[in-house]
Amino acid sequence: MAQTIDMKLVLAVVKAETDVIVCTLRDKGLKRFARVVALSGVCMALTYYGVYRPPQEKILRLTREIAKTRAMFEAGAQYKDLRDQLSVAYAALPQMPERDQWLASSLIESLRAESLTPDLIRPANETEASGLIFQLSTIELTVGFGEFHRWLMRLERAKPLMHVYSIDMNKKLEPFGVNGVICEVMTVIPKRRFN
DSSP states (O other): OOOOOOHHHHHHHHHHHHHHHHHHHHHHOGGGGHHHHHHHHHHHHHHIIIIIHHHHHHHHHHHHHHHHHHHHHHHHHHHHHHHHHHHHHHHTSOOGGGTTTHHHHHHHHHHHHTTOOOSEEOOOEEEEETTEEEEEEEEEEEEEHHHHHHHHHHHHHOSSOOEEEEEEEEEOSSSTTEEEEEEEEEEEEESSOOO
16 A cells, blocks of 8 residues: 655645754854754765765766777777778779789680680770779770670679770671670779778
8 A cells, every 4th residue: 555645744844843943043043053063064075075976976987988988889890891891892903913914914814705806905094093093995896796795794793893984886787797896994903902
C-alpha cells in the first residue's frame, strides 16, 4: 500500500520550524549563534569541497576523456575507410616506374590476345594535373564489329585501369563487314602514392 504525502501538512511543519528559528534569532540575537553558524558554514564548505566536488570533477574529466576517445575512434574508423578506398584505387592504377611504356605495351598485349593487328598506334601523350599523370594513346584499326566489341570488353576489364576515352567508327565499303576505327585509350598514373 502506497502512502500519500499531504503537502499542506509538510508546508505547515516547514513554516512552523522557520518561524521558530526566526523568532529565536530575533530574541537571542545572531551574536549568540555566531559560533554555531560559522561551524556550520565550515562543515558545509568541507563537505562541498571534500566530498561532493572531487567526484564531480572526476566525472567531468572522465566525460571529456570519453568524448575525446570517441572522437579519436570515429576519426580512426574514417581514416581506415579512406585508406582502404585509396588502396583499392591505387591497385587499379599503373605504377610510376612503369610509366614510360605501360600503356603502349598493355594495348599491344590486349590486341594480341584478341588476334588483332592495328593499322597505327600513336605514342602516349601525357598531361599532368593535381599530382596525376594522364596518358592518352590513339589506335587505328580495320576490324569487324564483333572483334572490336570483344577487344573493348577486354580493355574495360583490364587491371591496371585503361579507360576507353573515345571511339570513332566508320563503315568501310570494301571488304564487306569491316569498319575503320580510331580509338583513344587513357590511363591515370599517380605521381605519389600515400600510405
